[in-house]
Amino acid sequence: MSSGIPVRLSGKDLYAHMLAILERLVGIDTTSHRSNLELIHYVQDLLSGNGITSHLHWNEEHTKANLVATAGPAADGDRGIVWSGHTDVVPVEGQAWSADPFALRVTDTVAIGRGTADMKGFIACCLAILTQVEHERLTTPLTLMLTYEEEIGCVGARRLVEEMRTWEGKVKGCIVGEPTGLRVVVGHKGKQNHRLTFDGEPKHAALAPLMPNPIAAAAAVIGRATALNETFRTTGPHDERFDISHSWINIGRIEGGVKPNIVPQHCSVEYEVRSVPGHDCDSIASELTRLATGEVQEDMRAKSGLAEVRAERLSDTPSFSIDPAHEFVAFVQKAFGAADEPQFVPFGTEAGLIWGHGRIPAVVCGPGFITEAHVADEFVSLDQLQQCLDHLRSLPLG
Ligand SMILES: [Zn+2]
Structure with missing residues (x-):
């Protein structure tokens, strides 16, 4: 003994x-x-x-x-x-x-x-x-x-x-x-922080229809995050051992633009993913990264060669x-x-x-x-x- x-x-x-x-x-x-x-x-x-x-x-x-x-x-x-x-x-x-x-x-x-x-x-x-x-x-x-x-x-x-x-x-x-x-x-749960940065060109708002809009581009990605959250809530994956039994994307910070009569040059969005075990934070974030640096960036570039979207992972706690x-x-x-x-x-x-x-x-x-x-x-x-x-x-x- x-x-x-x-x-x-x-x-x-x-x-x-x-x-x-x-x-x-x-x-x-x-x-x-x-x-x-x-x-x-x-x-x-x-x-x-x-x-x-x-x-x-x-x-x-x-x-x-x-x-x-x-x-x-x-x-x-x-x-x-x-x-x-x-x-x-x-x-x-x-x-x-x-x-x-x-x-x-x-x-x-x-x-x-x-x-x-x-x-x-x-x-x-x-x-x-x-x-x-x-x-x-x-x-x-x-x-x-x-x-x-x-x-x-x-x-x-x-x-x-x-x-x-x-x-x-x-x-x-x-x-x-x-x-x-x-x-x-x-x-x-696991936790990751991410930042997406959308860049375009500052122009007179009269030209707005011809220019990419970084804030609108960010909004498209936020819309996807909202849709994903709804899927997590309704179809899971669920882990009933947690009070909140599913994963979630929290849009925690957004910054961009100067005033209504200027096409914004810049917008950045920071979000946190909290995931239940077995539901990988990386796989959740990569959906948003793919959308932002793929489809959304292409749309922006169709209007300006200077347009660029960047995705960074700021932290990771599995x-x-x-x-x-x-x-x-x-x-x-x-x-x-x-x-x-x-x-x-x-x-x-x-x-x-x-x-x-x-x-x-x-x-x-x-x-x-x-x-x-x-x-x-x-x-x-x-x-x-x-x-x-x-x-x-x-x-x-x-
Ligand atoms: Zn501690």
């Missing part, structure tokens, strides 16, 4: 250690557009203090890095159980914080600061354990995986996919610690779905003493990449609630942090 993870500190001291780490993590501003290296180096130092070596995977500009570190009996490149978190946080600009977002405030019941719920609270719990784990008593390795730029479309995690695939057979599974109130989550009866899901449910059925959530995470692309069985489970994330005075309850520590420690790896 295996016991939990062997750590040197007692419960109370481990909790205090975790809060001290959380204070440091929150104190480093890792908004997605900034470098995360100060945080990564802090983590690297913490782990090396307990004899754990970190490997960094850099972005092209060498301004950000993912970190992978394994503790325990890592013979043959074994990774065991992976704990995964993103290091970046969303911006605080335009939000009414009641104090410095990057200075942790701890009350009797909550810890307040940017990233406490999403997801530095989870990372602090992982680090508290890893910095105190007794390697020689671990029977299964423990791996920490930290990424950059999750909030702008899983950019860092995508760079780890190749490496994750080499772990196949050497990894039991991955816990992605996004805030789920510590319930075990087995699925979410959907996530693992069989609730999967061995790893059952393992986590049992270790965490989860009474509820595995859940489905409306927000995206890196789990879709980790399981769908990296082939590592995954669940999403972390302290705090999504409603407490991304807002002014973001917080996580101390109770959730304590429970998270207890849950992680209860994994039968000792």
Whole structure:
């Protein structure tokens, strides 16, 4: 009979250690557009203090890095159980914080600061354990995986996919610690952001019948999106595990034109696709791309050789779905003493990449609630942090 993870500190001291780490993590501003290296180096130092070596995977500009570190009996490149978190946080600009977002405030019941719920609270719990784990008593390795730029479309995690695939057979599974109130989550929708840009020539409106109209061209594509949405709503595909059981295209932003007496030169449309598992965001977006850069562009070019339509994908968070009866899901449910059925959530995470692309069985489970994330005075309850520590420690790896 295996016991939990062997750590040197007692419960109370481990909790205090975790809060001290959380204070440091929150104190480093890792908004997605900034470098995360100060945080990564802090983590690297913490782990090396307990004899754990970190490997960094850099972005092209060498301004950000993912970190992978394994503790325990890592013979043959074994990774065991992976704990995964993103290091970046969303911006605080335009939000009414009641104090410095990057200075942790701890009350009797909550810890307040940017990233406490999403997801530095989870990372602090992982680090508290890893910095105190007794390697020689671990029977299964423990791996920490930290990424950059999750909030702008899983950019860092995508760079780890190749490496994750080499772990196949050497990894039991991955816990992605996004805030789920510590319930075990087995699925979410996929999400992509796209931009279409329509360009023509600015002319006097008297000549309008002879000229391509970028706004009208954009409207044609929006019309198709509306028709597609209606098909998704009526004929699916439907996945009844979600409150909104079908995919959807949200036209989120449109911009173009100057005034009624000028033929517009330009129009751009930004939209988001949210798709149920098995209904590929790419296939939905490609319908709109094909229409815009095919038929619509041809019509525009028939009137002006300068006309051009461009399509860009701005971000991509794949959907996530693992069989609730999967061995790893059952393992986590049992270790965490989860009474509820595995859940489905409306927000995206890196789990879709980790399981769908990296082939590592995954669940999403972390302290705090999504409603407490991304807002002014973001917080996580101390109770959730304590429970998270207890849950992680209860994994039968000792
Ligand atoms: Zn997150």
